[in-house]
Amino acid sequence: MRIRLMLVLAAVLGALFALSSCAPEPLLSDVSFSDDLITPNADRDRDVLVIAYDLSRPAVVSIYVVNEGGERYYSRDHIHHGPSVDEPYEVYFAGVVDGYALPGEEFPGFSVEKRVLQDGVYEWVVEASEATSPAVEQVTGTLTVRDADVSLPELRGFSIHPPVFSPNRDGLNDRATINVDLKKDVDELIVYLTGEDGVRYHLQEKETVRQPNKAGWHEFDYDAGVDRGADPPPDGVYIVTMRAQDALGQWTVATGTLAIENGGVPRVYILNGEVEWSAGTIPLGETLYFTLTVDNDSATPIRTSGPPPGTVYDSDQNYATLGEYEQSGVFRVAVHCETSPTDHPWRWAVGGPDDLVVDEEGHSYLPARGRALITGGIRFVDVVGARNPQYCYASLIHEDVEISMVNYRVDPVFLRIQVP
Numbered sequence: 001m002r003i004r005l006m007l008v009l010a011a012v013l014g015a016l017f018a019l020s021s022c023a024p025e026p027l028l029s030d031v032s033f034s035d036d037l038i039t040p041n042a043d044r045d046r047d048v049l050v051i052a053y054d055l056s057r058p059a060v061v062s063i064y065v066v067n068e069g070g071e072r073y074y075s076r077d078h079i080h081h082g083p084s085v086d087e088p089y090e091v092y093f094a095g096v097v098d099g100y101a102l103p104g105e106e107f108p109g110f111s112v113e114k115r116v117l118q119d120g121v122y123e124w125v126v127e128a129s130e131a132t133s134p135a136v137e138q139v140t141g142t143l144t145v146r147d148a149d150v151s152l153p154e155l156r157g158f159s160i161h162p163p164v165f166s167p168n169r170d171g172l173n174d175r176a177t178i179n180v181d182l183k184k185d186v187d188e189l190i191v192y193l194t195g196e197d198g199v200r201y202h203l204q205e206k207e208t209v210r211q212p213n214k215a216g217w218h219e220f221d222y223d224a225g226v227d228r229g230a231d232p233p234p235d236g237v238y239i240v241t242m243r244a245q246d247a248l249g250q251w252t253v254a255t256g257t258l259a260i261e262n263g264g265v266p267r268v269y270i271l272n273g274e275v276e277w278s279a280g281t282i283p284l285g286e287t288l289y290f291t292l293t294v295d296n297d298s299a300t301p302i303r304t305s306g307p308p309p310g311t312v313y314d315s316d317q318n319y320a321t322l323g324e325y326e327q328s329g330v331f332r333v334a335v336h337c338e339t340s341p342t343d344h345p346w347r348w349a350v351g352g353p354d355d356l357v358v359d360e361e362g363h364s365y366l367p368a369r370g371r372a373l374i375t376g377g378i379r380f381v382d383v384v385g386a387r388n389p390q391y392c393y394a395s396l397i398h399e400d401v402e403i404s405m406v407n408y409r410v411d412p413v414f415l416r417i418q419v420p
């Protein structure tokens with residue numbers, strides 16, 4: 001009971017005291033720099049100092065230094081703060097200020113966002129103002145900068161190639177490469193794409209001999225995620241941002257653009273896993289025909305190559321003997337029998353001229369969400385007596401990429417070849 005009474009008394013006395021002090025408190029007080037010398041060179045000796053200040057009311061605060069020539073360098077440029085509550089504000093200062101250029105200095109292809117001060121003697125300034133008043137309160141002091149590591153993490157030769165790419169696993173322009181010649185060891189070197197909606201997509205650095213974050217050539221290889229089966233960012237133009245930050249806290253930034261066209265993960269199937277075979281028994285010298293439908297169930301066109309549907313192979317031929325060699329990223333329907341001497345020797349395009357579209361370079365595509373009826377045949381000119389009958393089946397092959405399990409050995413036929 002007594003304790004509670006004492007608390008109430010203290011509160012009343014406190015209120016009376018506050019009423020009696022009617023002169024406005026200064027907005028800014030107790031301003032200090034913890035040191036008047038800084039040596040920003042990441043040797044852990046006098047690299048960082050602490051700036052402290054008290055705010056009695058909400059204010060806009062700037063912290064900057066002025067060199068002997070009168071030029072200002074901002075550490076904090078008009079930042080809104082609430083009043084300090086129990087403790088003063090404390091901010092670390094590592095001698096790094098907003099980017100600037102020395103007379104005659106140019107940065108080809110990149111910008112300097114944060115930069116360490118040059119050696120010299122500066123006046124530091126902490127100033128605060130309220131939105132309701134034009135008055136600015138200011139406290140100043142002297143700061144010497146010595147032994148600054150003024151080398152910059154320059155981003156030379158920043159390049160993006162190609163400027164337009166199509167991450168869709170068709171073997172053409174599926175990847176983009178971003179290169180840079182970094183001129184200083186850094187703590188962080190990152191690259192990301194930013195879309196119109198502000199979403200960021202981070203890139204991984206290619207695993208090369210060079211260690212990450214070391215000075216020298218760096219290469220970032222970008223597949224837009226489709227190698228892992230993830231949908232790429234939507235088609236469109238993206239800003240590519242590369243950012244390096246060194247141990248002092250200096251930042252450099254290089255930017256460019258990269259466009260995605262026809263991006264997407266191909267998802268293609270033999271419709272319903274169904275293959276219609278013309279017969280289970282054929283005389284030697286006759287042809288086994290198949291019919292199936294290829295369904296492009298994705299938002300990306302899928303690339304294909306010949307021969308066209310309807311083509312009939314002799315059983316001792318294969319796609320190569322017809323001059324229709326494998327091409328990385330191409331989808332083809334294929335048939336394989338247990339006695340086939342090579343893997344899936346008979347292959348057909350996933351559509352005919354009416355189903356496919358052809359780009360300027362002559363590559364053929366089954367459009368996004370397209371379907372095509374595929375037929376073909378194999379004329380059996382020989383027979384392996386030890387394997388008669390045998391299973392034959394159809395597959396949908398993504399050449400040099402994969403045959404997904406769902407498209408592998410679909411709907412077998414148990415085929416007997418009648419020998420006279």
Ligand SMILES: [Ca+2]
Pocket residue numbers: 038039040041042043044045046047
């Ligand atoms: Ca130092």
Ligand SMILES: [Ca+2]
Pocket residue numbers: 165166167168169170171172173174
């Ligand atoms: Ca492509």
